[in-house]
Amino acid sequence: MNRDLINSPVERQNILNNSVALKEIEKKMNLCGYSWQGENVFTITDAAQIFAVDPRTIQRVIELNRDELVQNGFQVLTGDKLIHFREKYTNISTQVRALSLFTFRSILNIGMILTNNDKARSMRSTILDITMSVFEKKTQGNYQYINQRDPEFIDVSYKNETGRRDFTKAINQYINMGAYKYEYFTNKVYQCIFLEKAKEYQRILGLSNRSNLRDTMYTEVLRCITAVEKGAAYELEKEFNRLGHKLNKDEASAIIEALATHPFTTPFIEQARTKMASRDLSFRDAEHKKLGQYITSVDPEDFDRFLGEKSKSLEQQIKEHRDVFLRLKDK
Numbered sequence: 626m627n628r629d630l631i632n633s634p635v636e637r638q639n640i641l642n643n644s645v646a647l648k649e650i651e652k653k654m655n656l657c658g659y660s661w662q663g664e665n666v667f668t669i670t671d672a673a674q675i676f677a678v679d680p681r682t683i684q685r686v687i688e689l690n691r692d693e694l695v696q697n698g699f700q701v702l703t704g705d706k707l708i709h710f711r712e713k714y715t716n717i718s719t720q721v722r723a724l725s726l727f728t729f730r731s732i733l734n735i736g737m738i739l740t741n742n743d744k745a746r747s748m749r750s751t752i753l754d755i756t757m758s759v760f761e762k763k764t765q766g767n768y769q770y771i772n773q774r775d776p777e778f779i780d781v782s783y784k785n786e787t788g789r790r791d792f793t794k795a796i797n798q799y800i801n802m803g804a805y806k807y808e809y810f811t812n813k814v815y816q817c818i819f820l821e822k823a824k825e826y827q828r829i830l831g832l833s834n835r836s837n838l839r840d841t842m843y844t845e846v847l848r849c850i851t852a853v854e855k856g857a858a859y860e861l862e863k864e865f866n867r868l869g870h871k872l873n874k875d876e877a878s879a880i881i882e883a884l885a886t887h888p889f890t891t892p893f894i895e896q897a898r899t900k901m902a903s904r905d906l907s908f909r910d911a912e913h914k915k916l917g918q919y920i921t922s923v924d925p926e927d928f929d930r931f932l933g934e935k936s937k938s939l940e941q942q943i944k945e946h947r948d949v950f951l952r953l954k955d956k
Contacts, residue, residue, distance in 0.1 A: 628756075630737040630749055634693060637737045638922030639907040641697050641730050645763070645932045646756040651729055653755060654748075659714055659726075664698070666726040672735060676744045686735055687725065694735075698728030760908070763932045768909045769830055772843045774936045779943070781844040785851045792854035799861040801871035813878055814857070817885030818849045818894055819901055820915040829911050843904060845897040852893070856884045895919075900927075 628636045640646065651665075656675065658667040669687075673680040687694060702710055702724040710724065711717045717724065727735070736748035764771050772778065792814075793807060800806050812822040821829070826838055839847060860880045864872060872880075884890060902916035907923045908931065930936060 628753055630752070631740060635903075635906075635920060635922050637693070637734065638696075640737070640752055640756055641734060642922055642925040643756060643759070643928045643932070644925055645928055646752075646759045647730065647733075649755045649759060650733070650752055653751060656729065656732065658729075659710075661710065661713075661726065664728050666728055667732055668727075669725050672727055672732060675732065676735065676739060676742055678739075678742065682739075683735070686738055690734075690738055694727070694731050697730040697734045699726070699731040699734075701725050759932065763936070765938075769832065769841050771908050771931055772841055772904075774931045774938060775844050776930075776935075776937070776942065777844045781847050781851075782839070785839060785847045788851040788855040788858075791858040795858035795861040796877075799865040799871055800874075800877045802874055806874075809874070810857075810877065810881065813881050814850060814853050814885075817853065817881060819846065819898055819913070821913065829913060830905070830909060831911070843897070843900055845893070845900045849890070849894050849897045852890065853881065853884050857881050860884065904931075 628640070630637050630640070656665065656667070658665045658671055660666075667675070669680050669683050672683045676683075687699070691699075703722065707721070707724055711719070711721075733748070733752060736745045736752070739745035760768065764774075792810075796806055796810055800810070802809070808823075815821060815823060815826065819826070823838055826832075827834070827836065830841060832838065832841065839850070842850075857880055860883075861872065861877060864876065864880065885894065898916050898919045899921060902913045902919040903921050903923050904927065905911040905913060906920055
């Protein structure tokens with residue numbers, strides 16, 4: 626797991642959004658702060674002691690990275706909130722008019738930002754080790770198929786297979802090209818949705834030649850593929866009937882491109898590109914360079930979806946589906 630935490634805000638946020646790993650990191654570090662609103666919080670003095678630096682160094686980190694720190698729980702108590710905090714913790718001086726507080730996440734955030742600091746360097750190492758351990762444990766090292774932990778994967782994959790059959794049937798019946806037309810138009814669909822041909826996708830994920838690429842695709846991507854392929858099957862038949870003959874390569878390509886750029890379709894394709902590029906960078910260390918502009922930090926909900934307590938391997942999901950079916954059958 627190669628993470629440039631110092632220079633990449635996206636990489637930092639991917640760690641800080643991973644609640645599954647954060648729980649393990651917090652247990653390991655066992656930092657003692659103040660209990661406030663259900664969280665463990667730390668003052669600037671506490672943070673300075675954690676990293677063995679002058680409090681002014683922490684102040685500079687705040688000044689340069691305030692928005693990011695606020696996103697990860699940093700806050701400044703004033704007014705009634707400060708009064709309530711001081712009532713609970715009498716060691717806070719009455720001379721203080723504004724009290725800066727860091728959550729555990731924002732302490733980690735500082736540790737990812739500070740350079741030339743042994744404490745921060747050690748913290749980054751611990752963060753990465755535990756994060757990698759969580760991924761290994763949850764996926765059993767099988768990162769390429771982490772997409773299948775999505776509880777919607779089975780249903781979406783089944784619908785995609787149905788749409789695929791309709792599409793290949795339409796290619797066979799309504800397009801006048803050689804046998805390579807199946808590969809050509811599959812690549813056309815992929816390029817329209819995530820800007821890569823099958824071989825490119827395979828190389829980026831490090832898949833074998835015998836791999837079924839769609840077994841590794843996220844549900845958002847599969848839904849877009851299904852929509853375009855089913856729509857193309859319908860439009861190809863319609864155009865065939867209108868023309869009275871099979872379509873050539875350019876005519877068929879124009880139909881697929883029109884579907885992929887339709888105002889109804891584009892929001893879903895944009896979402897699929899963002900999810901695919903961002904998750905693959907975080908979950909699989911796979912960078913889709915053609916989708917670089919779509920890379921963001923992965924949502925906390927996605928970490929729970931693929932790594933949380935309720936996430937399950939495909940084998941577990943299939944077994945549960947089978948068990949439910951057998952129980953219903955026995956009634």
